[in-house]
Amino acid sequence: MDRRALDYVKDLPGYERGHPHYFKDPMIDHLLEIVMMLGGELWVERDRRLIAERIMATEGSVTPERLEQFQPDEEFAKELAAARKQFTQRVFGCLYEKDDTTDVNEFFNVIGKEG
Amino acid sequence: MLSNSMINRGTRGNTPALSSRSDEAFLDYVSDMRNDLMHSTHRQVEQQSAKALAEKGLTENLWPGEVDAMRQTMQAVPEVATYLRVKRSLQEAYWQRIMDSYGMREEEFLHMLEVSDSEGPGTVTWDPDFKYPDYATVDIHIQPGGYTRQPLGGIHYDYGTKVFFGGLNDGDALHAKMAGKTSLPLDGKVERVMDIGCSIGQFTCALKNRFPDAEVWGTDIGAPMVRYAHHRAAKQGIDVHFAQQACESLDFPDNHFDLVTAHLLFNEIPVPVIRQTIAEAFRVLRPGGTFVIWDFPSVAADDGRFSGFIRYMDAADNGEPYSCEFVECDVEAIIPEQGFSLRYTDTEGLLRHGRVCDKPA
Numbered sequence: 001m002d003r004r005a006l007d008y009v010k011d012l013p014g015y016e017r018g019h020p021h022y023f024k025d026p027m028i029d030h031l032l033e034i035v036m037m038l039g040g041e042l043w044v045e046r047d048r049r050l051i052a053e054r055i056m057a058t059e060g061s062v063t064p065e066r067l068e069q070f071q072p073d074e075e076f077a078k079e080l081a082a083a084r085k086q087f088t089q090r091v092f093g094c095l096y097e098k099d100d101t102t103d104v105n106e107f108f109n110v111i112g113k114e115g
Numbered sequence: 116m117l118s119n120s121m122i123n124r125g126t127r128g129n130t131p132a133l134s135s136r137s138d139e140a141f142l143d144y145v146s147d148m149r150n151d152l153m154h155s156t157h158r159q160v161e162q163q164s165a166k167a168l169a170e171k172g173l174t175e176n177l178w179p180g181e182v183d184a185m186r187q188t189m190q191a192v193p194e195v196a197t198y199l200r201v202k203r204s205l206q207e208a209y210w211q212r213i214m215d216s217y218g219m220r221e222e223e224f225l226h227m228l229e230v231s232d233s234e235g236p237g238t239v240t241w242d243p244d245f246k247y248p249d250y251a252t253v254d255i256h257i258q259p260g261g262y263t264r265q266p267l268g269g270i271h272y273d274y275g276t277k278v279f280f281g282g283l284n285d286g287d288a289l290h291a292k293m294a295g296k297t298s299l300p301l302d303g304k305v306e307r308v309m310d311i312g313c314s315i316g317q318f319t320c321a322l323k324n325r326f327p328d329a330e331v332w333g334t335d336i337g338a339p340m341v342r343y344a345h346h347r348a349a350k351q352g353i354d355v356h357f358a359q360q361a362c363e364s365l366d367f368p369d370n371h372f373d374l375v376t377a378h379l380l381f382n383e384i385p386v387p388v389i390r391q392t393i394a395e396a397f398r399v400l401r402p403g404g405t406f407v408i409w410d411f412p413s414v415a416a417d418d419g420r421f422s423g424f425i426r427y428m429d430a431a432d433n434g435e436p437y438s439c440e441f442v443e444c445d446v447e448a449i450i451p452e453q454g455f456s457l458r459y460t461d462t463e464g465l466l467r468h469g470r471v472c473d474k475p476a
Binding site for chain 2: 003005006008011012013014015021023024028032033036037039040043048064065068069070084085088089095
């Protein structure tokens with residue numbers, strides 16, 4: 001294939017990574033990103049505390065190695081997921097309709113449109 | 116050394132565990148945030164963006180020239196600007212966290228791939244001096260280094276798509292489902308199979324699981340992808356062969372395969388490459404063989420979930436420069452031009468049949 005026929009791709013949006021901003025004042029983009037990243041770091045600390053408490057309650061003591069190797073069982077994983085959901089909704093709920101029932105399955109159109 | 120660093124954390128399913136629980140927790144958060152702040156708002160974003168674009172007269176034939184104008188228009192619609200900011204920031208955040216986390220153990224993972232290169236079951240062939248065409252050097256999905264320029268790109272992709280799918284594809288469940296629905300040649304004979312654009316081999320392995328007696332190949336242009344694909348398959352004991360090959364220039368004889376698949380490849384390559392790939396698939400299939408293309412529906416058959424705006428902004432700001440021209444190129448017309456008979460094409464959703472193309476017997 002003639003590679004020159006593909007020269008146009010370099011002009012397509014998305015070919016270069018770019019640094020888009022979406023608000024007139026890019027500082028709003030930065031602030032929104034900072035808030036989301038801070039939320040993530042706060043959740044990390046809460047997650048570690050919940051796991052440490054679980055290990056302490058069941059095993060009596062906790063070490064960094066034990067915490068890193070801990071794998072939640074199904075029930076505890078559900079508890080963590082519920083706590084995380086509650087956390088994100090409390091912090092960011094003003095940005096979306098909490099009663100919108102769209103879930104990940106519907107979004108990816110995986111379940112509903114099968115033949 | 117930090118207390119939580121460099122502790123062997125094993126694997127999570129078929130994927131190496133991240134280097135710390137903190138990284139896992141952060142990415143769980145990102146995955147949830149994607150669901151809450153993106154998926155739950157896209158209907159509202161569609162309506163508001165369509166209204167704003169209509170007021171500006173920017174409703175049709177926008178790609179690729181009007182992207183900047185669209186982005187600028189949305190500066191006056193805070194809900195849409197917020198959606199776009201959230202989407203971009205979360206996308207950047209998960210790739211960066213994954214790279215940082217696996218990067219702490221970079222030497223270990225490079226050694227792991229080197230060892231796996233010569234171990235079975237299955238094989239991998241790749242060329243350290245491979246010359247990538249420009250089109251293949253894009254950071255698809257803004258994954259840093261893309262599929263071709265970051266040696267650990269396959270591992271990054273593995274965890275990144277786990278975040279993207281929000282747990283839906285854990286255990287490669289979606290790939291298994293799609294492989295199970297893949298149509299066979301009309302005569303039912305499946306002894307040699309090739310999955311082109313195989314990425315990290317999830318669909319390739321699912322095909323091998325479905326056709327355990329067949330010789331199954333996965334090809335991809337990216338060395339980081341086929342190397343990790345082989346490692347991942349071998350760890351599961353799956354006997355498949357991976358080879359670094361460009362989809363438009365396959366190194367296989369004519370009339371060789373019974374079944375060829377392309378799973379979510381076409382939206383990531385330019386249309387001229389799509390044309391050549393269809394021609395190559397036709398060449399390597401035996402008479403009566405079948406080419407199954409699983410990918411986005413063409414725009415004319417789109418079910419209207421996403422406006423053009425969402426699609427264009429995703430292409431521009433999420434590193435998918437070829438996705439728009441693919442869905443707009445009428446691939447259903449290109450397929451017969453290359454000699455195939457089109458048995459099925461999907462008119463809504465992704466998961467009915469895909470595009471099923473038969474080479475005349």
